[in-house]
Amino acid sequence: MEETHRVFNFAAGPANLPLNVxxxxxxxxxxxxxxxMSVMEMSHRGKEFKSIIEKAEADLRTLxxxxxxxAVLFLQGGGTTQFAMIPLNLCKADDPVDxxxxxSWGDKALQEAQKxxxxxxxxxxxxxxxxxxPDFDTLNQxxxxxxxxxxxxxxxxxxxxxxxxxxxxxxxxxxxDMSSNFxxxxxxxxxxxxIYAGAQKNVAPAGVTIVIIRKDLIGNAQEITxxxxxxxxxxxxxxxxxxxPCWPIYISGLVFEDLLEQGGLAEIEKKNKKKAELLYNxxxxxxxFYRCPVEKSVRSLMNVPFTLEKSELEAxxxxxxxxxxMVQLKGHRSVGGMRASIYNAMPLAGVExxxxxxxxxxxxxx
Amino acid sequence: MEETHRVFNFAAGPANLPLNVxxxxxxxxxxxxxxxMSVMEMSHRGKEFKSIIEKAEADLRTLxxxxxxxAVLFLQGGGTTQFAMIPLNLCKADDPVDxxxxxSWGDKALQEAQKxxxxxxxxxxxxxxxxxxPDFDTLNQxxxxxxxxxxxxxxxxxxxxxxxxxxxxxxxxxxxDMSSNFxxxxxxxxxxxxIYAGAQKNVAPAGVTIVIIRKDLIGNAQEITxxxxxxxxxxxxxxxxxxxPCWPIYISGLVFEDLLEQGGLAEIEKKNKKKAELLYNxxxxxxxFYRCPVEKSVRSLMNVPFTLEKSELEAxxxxxxxxxxMVQLKGHRSVGGMRASIYNAMPLAGVExxxxxxxxxxxxxx
Numbered sequence: 134m135e136e137t138h139r140v141f142n143f144a145a146g147p148a149n150l151p152l153n154v155x156x157x158x159x160x161x162x163x164x165x166x167x168x169x170m171s172v173m174e175m176s177h178r179g180k181e182f183k184s185i186i187e188k189a190e191a192d193l194r195t196l197x198x199x200x201x202x203x204a205v206l207f208l209q210g211g212g213t214t215q216f217a218m219i220p221l222n223l224c225k226a227d228d229p230v231d232x233x234x235x236x237s238w239g240d241k242a243l244q245e246a247q248k249x250x251x252x253x254x255x256x257x258x259x260x261x262x263x264x265x266x267p268d269f270d271t272l273n274q275x276x277x278x279x280x281x282x283x284x285x286x287x288x289x290x291x292x293x294x295x296x297x298x299x300x301x302x303x304x305x306x307x308x309x310d311m312s313s314n315f316x317x318x319x320x321x322x323x324x325x326x327x328i329y330a331g332a333q334k335n336v337a338p339a340g341v342t343i344v345i346i347r348k349d350l351i352g353n354a355q356e357i358t359x360x361x362x363x364x365x366x367x368x369x370x371x372x373x374x375x376x377x378p379c380w381p382i383y384i385s386g387l388v389f390e391d392l393l394e395q396g397g398l399a400e401i402e403k404k405n406k407k408k409a410e411l412l413y414n415x416x417x418x419x420x421x422f423y424r425c426p427v428e429k430s431v432r433s434l435m436n437v438p439f440t441l442e443k444s445e446l447e448a449x450x451x452x453x454x455x456x457x458x459m460v461q462l463k464g465h466r467s468v469g470g471m472r473a474s475i476y477n478a479m480p481l482a483g484v485e486x487x488x489x490x491x492x493x494x495x496x497x498x499x
Numbered sequence: 500m501e502e503t504h505r506v507f508n509f510a511a512g513p514a515n516l517p518l519n520v521x522x523x524x525x526x527x528x529x530x531x532x533x534x535x536m537s538v539m540e541m542s543h544r545g546k547e548f549k550s551i552i553e554k555a556e557a558d559l560r561t562l563x564x565x566x567x568x569x570a571v572l573f574l575q576g577g578g579t580t581q582f583a584m585i586p587l588n589l590c591k592a593d594d595p596v597d598x599x600x601x602x603s604w605g606d607k608a609l610q611e612a613q614k615x616x617x618x619x620x621x622x623x624x625x626x627x628x629x630x631x632x633p634d635f636d637t638l639n640q641x642x643x644x645x646x647x648x649x650x651x652x653x654x655x656x657x658x659x660x661x662x663x664x665x666x667x668x669x670x671x672x673x674x675x676d677m678s679s680n681f682x683x684x685x686x687x688x689x690x691x692x693x694i695y696a697g698a699q700k701n702v703a704p705a706g707v708t709i710v711i712i713r714k715d716l717i718g719n720a721q722e723i724t725x726x727x728x729x730x731x732x733x734x735x736x737x738x739x740x741x742x743x744p745c746w747p748i749y750i751s752g753l754v755f756e757d758l759l760e761q762g763g764l765a766e767i768e769k770k771n772k773k774k775a776e777l778l779y780n781x782x783x784x785x786x787x788f789y790r791c792p793v794e795k796s797v798r799s800l801m802n803v804p805f806t807l808e809k810s811e812l813e814a815x816x817x818x819x820x821x822x823x824x825m826v827q828l829k830g831h832r833s834v835g836g837m838r839a840s841i842y843n844a845m846p847l848a849g850v851e852x853x854x855x856x857x858x859x860x861x862x863x864x865x
Binding site for chain 1: 727
């Protein structure tokens with residue numbers, strides 16, 4: 134097995150990282166740029182790591198054109214920790230908030246919020262097995278809600294917001310979990326109060342959670358908030374209140390550089406659209422052999438769930454694909470079938486290979 | 500600057516990792532053992548990562564001889580998150596607990612606990628500038644306390660427990676923060692209810708927190724506990740409730756292998772004692788030119804704080820040492836002076852070089 138053997142990894146996350154990023158990390162793993170240390174060994178308060186985290190933040194600000202009145206935080210604990218951190222920091226225990234639930238992750242965020250405020254489900258796609266996003270005009274938002282929460286891309290169900298609802302609450306705050314489509318396309322950050330992302334899909338290895346938060350929302354945490362979950366403590370200390378996940382932050386910085394070199398997020402979006410179109414077309418043109426349950430207008434560019442008309446062939450499909458070095462195509466245990474996650478770092482060649490395999494598999498089993 | 504140029508890094512953490520561990524991580528960074536993926540890209544639910552985390556746990560159990568009735572958890576958020584997680588999981592809001600405070604970290608743990616229970620300081624070294632540990636027989640423990648908390652090694656003040664107090668409370672639970680001396684010597688785990696460690700000193704890059712917890716203490720979290728901070732959720736899911744910090748866990752596994760290959764923790768302790776003795780002797784034999792404020796019987800094997808009699812020379816000392824590739828010798832901002840952290844991965848040669856430099860510096864400035 135040669136050193137550079139690589140599979141096409143369709144995992145939902147952790148997932149592919151760009152090969153040139155991995156090569157760079159490998160080349161400077163033992164001695165980072167003449168420092169005589171690995172990034173894994175550096176004091177988080179030393180000048181070397183300071184330059185790494187500051188460059189990562191600056192490049193992310195450029196990529197997403199983040200306004201000055203937003204803080205960028207590099208935290209731990211994944212999106213799931215944000216599910217608690219958001220209501221703990223933005224609400225009092227009796228405050229109403231609105232949740233628009235378009236999949237499992239939005240639902241988990243809702244469940245956790247119930248510990249810290251009074252969340253109300255203004256719409257849920259559960260009865261339709263999470264295959265839709267509603268017309269925003271029909272939403273019955275609570276004018277007293279402290280925020281409106283959405284999950285911008287549902288990793289398990291493959292449902293993605295193509296535009297965003299306007300919050301009709303007193304504070305006008307929209308909050309989005311972008312864990313699985315972060316940096317996959319341009320986003321107008323100024324429309325959001327908070328954007329958060331467990332970074333292990335598009336921009337980093339697992340272990341860092343990126344939070345982009347409007348600064349005026351910081352500083353009102355409930356008394357029961359653990360110090361590590363207080364946005365003010367994290368913001369006041371530039372994410373260095375205690376030791377941050379230095380290596381995942383470093384890799385995210387290399388990925389941000391790579392995305393800028395590729396031309397920024399508008400270019401990335403074009404590539405992602407091309408890959409997704411190729412795959413959805415293969416499904417839609419299969420005369421029902423392959424099926425995607427998601428309504429066409431809200432199909433995710435990142436996570437493509439599909440089933441076989443002959444569901445008894447699904448195990449065989451996954452097994453044969455793996456033999457051809459296309460791995461992790463099994464759907465989430467809660468929905469079954471298949472799922473191809475095609476994040477930024479999935480090359481077009483990977484999707485082309487998958488599509489060719491799908492056609493061949495169909496020809497052999499139709 | 501050659502690729503393999505290395506400094507002696509005396510940082511308090513993140514700190515040195517063994518060079519052979521770094522080399523191994525580098526060699527398999529792009530293609531982990533023929534999988535065609537980096538460890539950074541693997542699904543945390545795939546067979547490859549499962550083998551990594553299970554081997555890491557098994558090797559840690561061997562190293563510390565962890566009894567079967569203890570769970571091992573790989574979490575996020577550092578020791579500081581444990582400061583909240585422990586009372587949230589072990590106490591009701593009105594429960595009394597005892598804290599023995601021998602330095603800044605024990606004090607921070609105490610401050611955080613005040614949000615979730617009724618902590619009582621049974622002894623504090625603050626008036627002596629945290630240079631002592633009391634005679635355990637003199638401690639006035641509360642028989643109703645739910646636990647007794649200590650910080651086994653104070654990273655900033657260089658004070659280390661050489662043995663441990665017997666908890667005289669109803670539950671008999673002793674809890675220790677071992678962030679900065681974890682796996683530096685054998686420990687009788689059965690004496691503790693919980694041992695926890697932000698792993699970025701002796702065993703991993705920053706981003707993973709290891710918790711060893713007696714299983715009967717799991718399952719009583721307060722209702723306000725964030726789901727990620729509930730030991731039961733983490734234990735029931737083998738640390739995979741959400742995506743764990745895969746890369747830091749992987750490196751910790753390589754470090755555990757390395758420690759076993761070196762002969763285990765009894766051998767490691769011998770090496771650490773030898774390094775520490777060399778350094779403390781150099782201080783004590785300097786006729787007052789160098790001074791360590793810590794009482795001899797509780798001097799840390801890991802963190803050696805010292806000052807110069809002529810304090811105006813300290814900046815020069817640190818600068819000259821850095822020129823000779825001995826970096827991060829500045830003391831913590833709260834105590835000043837110097838601090839040499841000499842964790843497991845600091846080679847004897849590094850301490851020898853520092854001692855030689857100290858003698859030369861003294862000869863030139865006495």
